[in-house]
Amino acid sequence: DVYKRQLPLHADARATSRMSAAYVLEALHDEAVHEQARRGLVQGRALVEQLVRQAITDGHIDSGRDPATETNLLLALTGFTSLIELDVIEPQDALAAIDVHLDRLFRST
Known part of the structure; x- marks a missing residue:
């Protein structure tokens, strides 16, 4: 349920989402902010990939899965934030899609 947060x-999550969006926009125009944001995202992505690799090692995810691809797919799910904020999809539909993906990922073993 971490992803629900x-x-x-x-x-609170909407406020954080909006601050993050503003930060990204600022990073597009300020090199120092850009580099700081990039470093943070690189570190965050590395952490997610480490968790995916550990789940593969522990047998929770099929060993045939590519950790980099699975990491990118999981991170792509964060795109739901904009879709929910702009009323393109309903929150329960985003949660259902995430649940389906996670079930597929973790039931493949």
Whole structure:
């Protein structure tokens, strides 16, 4: 349920989502902010990939899965934030899609 805290499903998460969006926009125009944001995202992505690799090692994810691809797919799910914020999809539909992906990923063993 960690991912539910990352989606703008309640007021605090919506505020965080909007601050993150503003930060990304600022990073597009300020080299120092860009480098700082990039470093943080690289570190965050590395952490997610480490978790995926550990799940593969522990047998929770099929060993035939590519850790880099699975990491990228999991991170792509964060794109739901904008879709929810702009009323393109309903929060429950985003949660259902994430649940389906996670079930497929972790049931493949």
